[in-house]
């Protein structure tokens with residue numbers, strides 16, 4: 795995932811967002827078992843690469859991809875009802891937070907607002923919006939699988955250590 799740092803064109807497009815202190819706070823929020831900033835960078839960078847190949851508006855895709863989950867709620871701390879509300883309304887909150895800092899094109903606004911479609915009910919009106927929506931879905935599943943796999947591995951290795959300790963003590 796560090797590859798994006800070496801992509802000068804990408805960095806020129808998004809560095810003002812990546813260096814923003816408000817945006818950097820996303821690093822302290824959990825998201826799909828990872829942190830929210832890494833998730834946003836992943837969605838932004840891979841959407842940007844695909845958008846370039848498809849001759850789409852890749853600059854808007856890179857910026858809006860980065861800002862698509864620009865909200866400050868720790869889902870783990872919420873009860874089920876509030877978490878469900880956040881699931882539905884966080885695209886609107888992310889858009890509002892982003893527009894407090896940046897001037898966004900209509901395309902960028904729609905990318906952010908529709909990234910959870912059909913959840914959230916805002917229709918993706920551009921190819922770029924569909925692209926970020928799909929890349930976000932892909933990485934949401936990918937990050938969850940990585941996180942679950944990591945937990946299982948940790949559990950297994952802890953069990954193995956326990957067994958070895960017991961075996962050693964019972965010799």
Ligand SMILES: [Fe+2]
Nearest residue numbers: 862863884910
């Ligand atoms: Fe989201």
Ligand SMILES: [Fe+2]
Nearest residue numbers: 833862863930
């Ligand atoms: Fe997301």
